[in-house]
Amino acid sequence: MTADRSRVYIANPEVVKSLSVGERVVLYEPDDFEVEATIELQSDAGEHDFWCGVIHWDTLRDL
Numbered sequence: 001m002t003a004d005r006s007r008v009y010i011a012n013p014e015v016v017k018s019l020s021v022g023e024r025v026v027l028y029e030p031d032d033f034e035v036e037a038t039i040e041l042q043s044d045a046g047e048h049d050f051w052c053g054v055i056h057w058d059t060l061r062d063l
Contacts, residue, residue: 005057
């Protein structure tokens with residue numbers, strides 16, 4: 001998660017290959033919480049692309 005808690009990085013290769021920009025997903029921590037996020041593809045100074053979920057905290061649900 002980013003320092004400002006607005007995004008979660010997604011690094012799992014099996015998950016990443018099925019993502020698409022703008023897709024809405026549910027992120028979760030088992031037995032803790034779930035929250036919706038929108039997928040974005042970002043880059044760091046143009047060298048590396050990485051996937052992240054922009055968190056929608058208003059959808060937070062405790063499990």
